[in-house]
Every structure is written in C-alpha cells, then in structure tokens.
Amino acid sequence: MNQKVMDGVYLNILQTQQFKTIRFSVQLVAPATKETLTKRSLLASVLSASSQAYRDQVAIANQLQAMYGAGFNMNAYRQGQLAIFSISMRIVSPQYLRDTIDLQQQAIAFIGELLLKPDVIDQAFNAVTFDREKENLQRYIDSVADDKQTYAALKLRELYFTDQTQQTPNYGDADVLKTITATDLYTYYQQMIANDRIQMTVVGNVDEEKLALDLAQLSLAPRGEMLPGIFYQQAASNAVRELTEEQAVQQGKLNMAYQLPAYFYQKDYYAALVMNALFGGTPLSLLFTNVREKASLAYYASSNIDAFRGAVMVQTGIESHQKERVLAIIEAQRQSIIAGDFTQAMFEQTKLALINQFKSSLDSPGYLGQQQFNQIFVPETELDAGRFTTAILAVSKQAVQEQAAKMQLQAIYFLKGVDTNEA
Structure with missing residues (x-):
C-alpha cells in the first residue's frame, strides 16, 4: 500500500520474507522532455561518481564493501510520458547478520549522501567529475551508431513517433548534451530535488516503524503533485x-x-x-x-x-x-x-x-x-x-x-x- 509521507512524497512497502535481502529505491518523477531526459541521464553518471563524503569511485566501492557487499545503482529512464530518475540499493537483510551493525540505517544514509549531498563547488558540479562523465556519455551516444541493431531500433522510433520527446532515447540527445554546463546541471538538479514527485519503494522483511525513522534522515520537503498520465497515445496515420x-x-x-x-x-x-x-x-x-x-x-x-x-x-x-x-x-x-x-x-x-x-x-x-x-x-x-x-x-x-x-x-x-x- 502506498503511504503519503508528505505532499508529493510517497512510501510503498512490500513486506516479504521471500528474499534474504532488502531493496530500497528512491524514484524522482517528472514530465519527460528531450532536455530532462538528457540532463537526468548525465546526472545519474555525475551523482554516482562522487559526493561530499565519497570523493571518488574508490571511496564509494569501499563503503559498499564495508556494508557487506551492498549493491547500488543509479539510472534515468522514461516510461510513456514520464521521466524517472532512480537510485536503488540492495543490502543483506539484517536478520542474517551476526554483527549488530545497523545496515538499514547505513544504506539509507548512503542513498542520502549520493542523492542529496553532491560534489559541488561554487554552485556547479565538480568540474573534473562533470567533464569526465559528460565525455563518457557523449562517447556512449556516439557508439550507438556502431551497434547497427540498436541503431536501427532507434531510427525506427524516430520515424514512428511524431512527438519529439518520444523520439528521444532514454539517454537523451547529443545536441542537448553539448550545451549543458556544470552550472546548468546543478541548477537543474536543485529543481529536480525540490519539485519532482518522489516515490520510495522498499521490498523485503522490514520493521516499518524503524524504516520510517531511518527514511526521515533524508529530510525531504513537500512538493507539488501534478504529473501527466503515464501513457502516450499517438493518432494513427493513414500513410506508412x-x-x-x-x-x-x-x-x-x-x-x-x-x-x-x-x-x-x-x-x-x-x-x-x-x-x-x-x-x-x-x-x-x-x-x-x-x-x-x-x-x-x-x-x-x-x-x-x-x-x-x-x-x-x-x-x-x-x-x-x-x-x-x-x-x-x-x-x-x-x-x-x-x-x-x-x-x-x-x-x-x-x-x-x-x-x-x-x-x-x-x-x-x-x-x-x-x-x-x-x-x-x-x-x-x-x-x-x-x-x-x-x-x-x-x-x-x-x-x-x-x-x-x-x-x-x-x-x-x-x-x-x-x-x-x-x-
């Protein structure tokens, strides 16, 4: 059942003993556009590369290892008319640990660190990290043309959809990417954190009262709830x-x-x-x-x-x-x-x-x-x-x-x- 934590922020818990793990995810949802898809794709790379506490990938990997090999993922994608930015984490269910470590609290703190405390200098993302991740994304977009099966699938979607947003791949648009600066991306990030609808989902065997207390450390603020319907519907054409x-x-x-x-x-x-x-x-x-x-x-x-x-x-x-x-x-x-x-x-x-x-x-x-x-x-x-x-x-x-x-x-x-x- 989906619980309203505050305006625009929701928590959905699937209580199950089916797994020996607990999976946490935080998804930020907004209307999809060519610009938002591109910026979110780049944000997923930048935010998962470093933060205030974890300055590089090595520090992040070391923390995950210290948390009994926790799994972590950050990505951006589109479903219908919605653009979704997702951060997820998987930990061993505490009941299987001999240690008294509060792994759940640590996992949620880790999510908060990477999502809410980015590596920022003078109102812009760290230039070294930003430039590297922007270049990596550009290389990935360029490489799609070499995978002809993927290339053909994307060209078909460009041909089929009449809406520019729906023509845009999940990873965004190369021309938009070229225009994004470290300052632009940080400004957009602040808007996303402040305005996006937030859906938190937990799958596993959890103490719901303790979970609510641990999630409170994310210090999220209320926000608006207006979103378009998820389905995109296109009128049929008489011509192929x-x-x-x-x-x-x-x-x-x-x-x-x-x-x-x-x-x-x-x-x-x-x-x-x-x-x-x-x-x-x-x-x-x-x-x-x-x-x-x-x-x-x-x-x-x-x-x-x-x-x-x-x-x-x-x-x-x-x-x-x-x-x-x-x-x-x-x-x-x-x-x-x-x-x-x-x-x-x-x-x-x-x-x-x-x-x-x-x-x-x-x-x-x-x-x-x-x-x-x-x-x-x-x-x-x-x-x-x-x-x-x-x-x-x-x-x-x-x-x-x-x-x-x-x-x-x-x-x-x-x-x-x-x-x-x-x-």
Missing part, C-alpha cells in the same frame, strides 16, 4: 512512413512499427501479450519459426510491445536484396493470426511461456520493486502469479485474432547493407 539508409554493413536491418492501442494492464492488454508472443515475442513465435527458421530469410526476427506507448515493434536482420520478400512474409504471419491459423497446442504453449516468464520475474526484488512503482500510476499492475495466470489462460483465440487485426503498420525503417548477392 518509410526511410531507407545505405551503409557499408554486411547485414541489412529491416524494422517495422505498428500502432496497437493496448496499454499496460488496461483493456485488451492480456490479449495483446498473447498475440505478440505468437507473432514474434518468443522462440515459439511465427516470426521466429517461419521467417527465420523455415524460410531462412532472416538472421533474427522478433517483435516486442511498448505497452506505455501503444506500439508493436518488429526487428529483423536480413540480406538486403530480400527486403520485399521479408516484408511480405511478416505480413503473412500477421494475417495467419487474424485468420486463426495456428494450432491449439501452439496457443497453449505460448500462454504457458508467458506465465512462466512472469513467475520467474517475481523471483527478482528489482522486478517486484518496479511493479510496485508501476502500480502507483497504473493501479491494475499485477503482482500476483495466480491472478496473472488466470487472466492469460482466459484469453480467447478470437481476442488474439482481434488484436492482430487492430495492428496498423505506421513506419518501416530499412538499413540497406552491402549484399554479396548484388556485388
């Missing part, structure tokens, strides 16, 4: 946007984007999950077995649902001269689902694969914590294996056929490579 690029690569990349208005744990979500799993979401899928295995038209072929933005993305690696054949056979697989041309055995196996995947996910404190977070914005988010199983098993063949029929092709991105057959 297409883009072809040529590069000196051996393997072509043919990616496609469909609109499918089935959102995270909303109406038709379970049917869409099963449909996507049949289409290209599992090794049992039609794309994998018919496009990759039987027809040998692709080195890889798969699909995935973006359930916060109402889309299905298809990724394939192909010989470039096979483009039209691959487009045709991918559409043929969708038409097979619409026609109900799949066996009952495949239908049931696909459902079982989804159920087993969900059950396996529940063994991860990180997944449980993220689902707890999602529940704040999407109350229907499922955390119970029994209810999830029942919902998946209840999906009818007709419902899956209807979801496939609702898919509307919106964008095709083709990275055309050097083809030995054409050389």
Whole structure:
C-alpha cells in the first residue's frame, strides 16, 4: 500500500520474507522532455561518481564493501510520458547478520549522501567529475551508431513517433548534451530535488516503524503533485512512413512499427501479450519459426510491445536484396493470426511461456520493486502469479485474432547493407 509521507512524497512497502535481502529505491518523477531526459541521464553518471563524503569511485566501492557487499545503482529512464530518475540499493537483510551493525540505517544514509549531498563547488558540479562523465556519455551516444541493431531500433522510433520527446532515447540527445554546463546541471538538479514527485519503494522483511525513522534522515520537503498520465497515445496515420539508409554493413536491418492501442494492464492488454508472443515475442513465435527458421530469410526476427506507448515493434536482420520478400512474409504471419491459423497446442504453449516468464520475474526484488512503482500510476499492475495466470489462460483465440487485426503498420525503417548477392 502506498503511504503519503508528505505532499508529493510517497512510501510503498512490500513486506516479504521471500528474499534474504532488502531493496530500497528512491524514484524522482517528472514530465519527460528531450532536455530532462538528457540532463537526468548525465546526472545519474555525475551523482554516482562522487559526493561530499565519497570523493571518488574508490571511496564509494569501499563503503559498499564495508556494508557487506551492498549493491547500488543509479539510472534515468522514461516510461510513456514520464521521466524517472532512480537510485536503488540492495543490502543483506539484517536478520542474517551476526554483527549488530545497523545496515538499514547505513544504506539509507548512503542513498542520502549520493542523492542529496553532491560534489559541488561554487554552485556547479565538480568540474573534473562533470567533464569526465559528460565525455563518457557523449562517447556512449556516439557508439550507438556502431551497434547497427540498436541503431536501427532507434531510427525506427524516430520515424514512428511524431512527438519529439518520444523520439528521444532514454539517454537523451547529443545536441542537448553539448550545451549543458556544470552550472546548468546543478541548477537543474536543485529543481529536480525540490519539485519532482518522489516515490520510495522498499521490498523485503522490514520493521516499518524503524524504516520510517531511518527514511526521515533524508529530510525531504513537500512538493507539488501534478504529473501527466503515464501513457502516450499517438493518432494513427493513414500513410506508412518509410526511410531507407545505405551503409557499408554486411547485414541489412529491416524494422517495422505498428500502432496497437493496448496499454499496460488496461483493456485488451492480456490479449495483446498473447498475440505478440505468437507473432514474434518468443522462440515459439511465427516470426521466429517461419521467417527465420523455415524460410531462412532472416538472421533474427522478433517483435516486442511498448505497452506505455501503444506500439508493436518488429526487428529483423536480413540480406538486403530480400527486403520485399521479408516484408511480405511478416505480413503473412500477421494475417495467419487474424485468420486463426495456428494450432491449439501452439496457443497453449505460448500462454504457458508467458506465465512462466512472469513467475520467474517475481523471483527478482528489482522486478517486484518496479511493479510496485508501476502500480502507483497504473493501479491494475499485477503482482500476483495466480491472478496473472488466470487472466492469460482466459484469453480467447478470437481476442488474439482481434488484436492482430487492430495492428496498423505506421513506419518501416530499412538499413540497406552491402549484399554479396548484388556485388
């Protein structure tokens, strides 16, 4: 249950003895924009590199080791229309320690140190740390172009989405990054700490009264609570946007984007999950077995649902001269689902694969914590294996056929490579 600590600050505790660890996370949430995504990505690197008490990575690593090898992570990402800055920590549950050390208090103090006491000089982040982390992020952004599978996926999203923010990758925008100074970033950091909605989530076996006292040391202040809805909804286009690029690569990349208005744990979500799993979401899928295995038209072929933005993305690696054949056979697989041309055995196996995947996910404190977070914005988010199983098993063949029929092709991105057959 989500508890209101003060205006704009919430605490969600999942009491469980399932794990021998306790996982703490603090997530700061604001509307996503190209600028906020970029600044938060850089902030995650800068804040996790040093603080007032821990001047470098060695000091941070030594403290984590002193806390019985505690795990720590800081990152920034986007879900639908929200930009999320997250700091998380995993410690051994104190009941398994012989030592009388107050590990929970130390962990929360460590989070507070890195999040709230940054390494700042004259109202700017430490220039040495800032310059290094900015350069590292720039190198990472530049390196994406060398990973052609990732590059093609990002180009497809640029092509599909009409909104500039939704076109922007989680790590931000290279042009925005170039303009950010150490002073700019610190000013933005202060605004984020003061104004963002804060969601604290704890997964593990904890004393809730003591936890409240330990969290109070973070000294958070009340803030506003206005946020956009988490889902991004884009109007369908009657025309398919297409883009072809040529590069000196051996393997072509043919990616496609469909609109499918089935959102995270909303109406038709379970049917869409099963449909996507049949289409290209599992090794049992039609794309994998018919496009990759039987027809040998692709080195890889798969699909995935973006359930916060109402889309299905298809990724394939192909010989470039096979483009039209691959487009045709991918559409043929969708038409097979619409026609109900799949066996009952495949239908049931696909459902079982989804159920087993969900059950396996529940063994991860990180997944449980993220689902707890999602529940704040999407109350229907499922955390119970029994209810999830029942919902998946209840999906009818007709419902899956209807979801496939609702898919509307919106964008095709083709990275055309050097083809030995054409050389």
